Amino acid sequence: MKSTKLFSILFALMLALTVSVGVVYPQGPDETPAATEEPEAERVPYCTEEVRAELEAQDIYIPVISKGFQHQFWQAVKQGAEMAAEDCGVTITFEGPETEAMVDKQLEMLQTALDKEPDAIAFAALDSQAAIPLLERAQEEGIPVVGFDSGVDSDIPVTTAATDNVAAAALAADMMVELIGGEGQVAVIAHDQTSRTGIDRVDGFKNRIEEEYPDVEIVDIQYGAGDQLKSTDLANAIILAHPDLKGFFGANEGSIIGVLNAVAEQGKEGELVVIGYDSGVQQMDAIRAGTEAGAITQDPIGIGYYAVEAAIMALQGEELPEIIDTGFHWYDASNIDDEAIAALLYE
Numbered sequence: 001m002k003s004t005k006l007f008s009i010l011f012a013l014m015l016a017l018t019v020s021v022g023v024v025y026p027q028g029p030d031e032t033p034a035a036t037e038e039p040e041a042e043r044v045p046y047c048t049e050e051v052r053a054e055l056e057a058q059d060i061y062i063p064v065i066s067k068g069f070q071h072q073f074w075q076a077v078k079q080g081a082e083m084a085a086e087d088c089g090v091t092i093t094f095e096g097p098e099t100e101a102m103v104d105k106q107l108e109m110l111q112t113a114l115d116k117e118p119d120a121i122a123f124a125a126l127d128s129q130a131a132i133p134l135l136e137r138a139q140e141e142g143i144p145v146v147g148f149d150s151g152v153d154s155d156i157p158v159t160t161a162a163t164d165n166v167a168a169a170a171l172a173a174d175m176m177v178e179l180i181g182g183e184g185q186v187a188v189i190a191h192d193q194t195s196r197t198g199i200d201r202v203d204g205f206k207n208r209i210e211e212e213y214p215d216v217e218i219v220d221i222q223y224g225a226g227d228q229l230k231s232t233d234l235a236n237a238i239i240l241a242h243p244d245l246k247g248f249f250g251a252n253e254g255s256i257i258g259v260l261n262a263v264a265e266q267g268k269e270g271e272l273v274v275i276g277y278d279s280g281v282q283q284m285d286a287i288r289a290g291t292e293a294g295a296i297t298q299d300p301i302g303i304g305y306y307a308v309e310a311a312i313m314a315l316q317g318e319e320l321p322e323i324i325d326t327g328f329h330w331y332d333a334s335n336i337d338d339e340a341i342a343a344l345l346y347e
Contacts, residue, residue: 045084045087045309046088046309046312046313046318047084047087047088047089047309047312051088051316052087052088052089053089055088055089055090055312056089056090058119059091060090060091060119060120060312060315061090061091061092061093061116061118061119062085062090062091062092062118062119062120062121062122062308062311062312063092063093063095063113063116063118063121063122064078064081064092064093064094064095064121064122064123064148064304064307064308065095065096065106065109065110065113065121065122065123065124066078066094066095066096066124066149067096067097067100067106067124067125067126067149067150067195067197068096068097068098068099068100068226069095069096069097069098070098070099070254071226071252071253071254071278071280072253072279072280072281072346072347073252073253073278073279073280073298073300073346074096074300075346076279076300076301076304076346077124077148077149077300077301077303077304077307078094078304079301079304080300080301080302080303080304080305080306080307080308081094081122081304081305081307081308082094082304083301083304083305084304084305084306084307084308084309084312085308087309088308088309088312090308090312092122092308093113095109096109096124097109097126099225099226099227100126100191100192100195100225100226100227100254101126101192101225101226101227102126103126103127103130103194106125106126106131107130107131107134110123110131110134111134114134114137114138114141114143117141117143118143119143119311119315120143120144120145120146120311120312120314120315121138121143121144121145121146121311122145122146122147122148122307122308122310122311123135123145123146123147123148123152123157124147124148124149124150125147125150125151125152125195125196126150126192126194126195127194127195128150128151128152128153128194128195128196128199129152129153129194130194131152132152132153132154132156135152135154135156135157136156138156139156144158144311144314144315145157145158146158146159146160146161146307146310146311146314147159147160147161147162147307148160148161148162148303148304148306148307149161149162149163149197149303150162150195150196150197150198151196152196158310158314158320159310159314159320159321159322159323159324160322160323160324161302161303161306161307161310161324161326162196162197162303162323162324162325162326163197163298163299163303163325163326163327163328164325164328165196165197165200165201165204166200166201166203166204166207167204167328168201168204168277168296168298168328169200169201169202169203169204169205169208169249169251169277169296170204170205170207170208171296171328171330172204172205172249172275172277172296172330173204173205173208173209173212173213173249174208174212175275175293175294175330176205176209176216176247176249176273176275177209177212177213177216179247179273179275179293180216180246180247180273181246182213182215182216183215183216184215184216184217184244184245184246184247185216185217185218185219185242185244185245185246185247186209186216186217186218186219186245186246186247186248186249186273187218187219187220187221187222187235187238187242187245187247187248187249188202188205188206188218188220188221188222188248188249188250188251189221189222189223189224189231189234189235189238189248189249189250189251189255189256189258189259190202190221190222190223190224190250190251190252190255191223191224191225191226191251191252191254191255192223192225192226193223197251197252198223198251198252201251201252201277202221202251205218205249205251206218206221219238219241219242219245220238220241220242222234222235222237222238224254224255224258225254226252226253226254226255227254227258228254228257228258228261229258230258231250231254231255231257231258231259231261232257232258232259232261232262232265233258233262234258235248235258235259235261235262235263236262236265236266238262239262239263239266239268239272240266245272246272246273247272247273247274247275248263248272248273248274248275249275249276249277250274250275250276250277251277252277252278253276253277253278253279253280253283255276255277256274256276256277256278256283256292256295257280257282257283259274259276260274260276260282260283260286260291260292263291264291269291270290270291273293274286274291274292274293275292275293275294275295275296276292276294276295276296277295277296278295278296278297278298278300279295279297279300279344279345279346279347280346280347281347283295284336284345284347287331287332287333287336288333288336290333293332294330294331294332294333295330295331295332296328296329296330297328297329297330297331297341297344297345298326298327298328298344299326299327299328299344300344300346301344301346302326302327303326306324306326310324329341329344331345
């Protein structure tokens with residue numbers, strides 16, 4: 001069996017499992033945010049053997065520019081992008097800056113990618129506005145742009161493959177309130193105030209608390225640029241400043257690792273309710289050990305796959321939705337090893 005066919009089968013299985021599980025919410029309150037529109041049931045990958053043969057003859061090149069490279073999340077997105085490239089017979093490159101604070105470095109990467117005259121570009125913006133001039137250049141040169149993970153404040157991308165981060169963070173807020181007993185002080189460490197993921201996850205969590213839970217107070221929101229050490233320092237300062245703190249939300253992989261580090265350093269393991277976002281071996285170990293209550297997981301492999309697939313579909317003149325909603329799920333110690341959830345986690 002060709003490896004590309006095997007990838008397709010595995011990917012289709014993963015999607016089927018994703019569809020079957022929906023938003024897992026084992027102990028949630030009645031007022032939960034609506035689940036995102038899940039990936040289409042029984043979705044069939046666009047690139048059949050016939051399409052692949054046609055695309056191979058066109059020698060298509062698509063640079064994929066992510067927000068970073070240091071977290072396992074981006075390695076999982078890369079895996080999905082490479083699966084789509086193999087299934088479709090196109091060439092991709094996958095790159096991102098060393099840290100998610102390096103907006104200028106990412107813009108240089110986008111500039112370099114455009115200079116290579118690619119057929120299409122997949123782009124996850126660190127800054128939802130800074131890249132717009134370069135995207136306008138892509139539009140002028142007839143290069144389709146697909147957003148993934150984190151969109152831009154522009155209608156230039158033909159579509160964006162991403163999680164509904166507002167709804168996902170609202171679910172994290174619901175779970176937090178339930179786990180702290182419906183009242184008390186909580187805090188947030190997020191990655192940035194410029195990317196759509198940073199903005200939407202903070203807004204989703206903050207707005208949900210303010211609109212629905214008057215007895216819960218968000219005492220501080222800080223931004224650690226997705227850097228574990230910086231996030232650790234910020235979380236330590238918040239814990240020391242708020243001795244009555246009951247819960248902590250880390251809005252991405254780097255943020256939540258920082259929170260977990262600080263909770264351990266302050267001897268607060270088991271005293272603070274910690275909720276995270278994404279996956280990674282440290283976070284999964286913490287959930288199994290009970291030092292983290294649970295987390296929101298996205299579908300990073302699906303995000304990477306859909307981004308490349310959508311770029312190809314745009315080149316083929318296919319109609320695309322404004323947003324390709326890749327879904328999200330709550331996981332904790334009770335379901336972390338379930339087949340459907342395990343398929344979406346990465347170490």
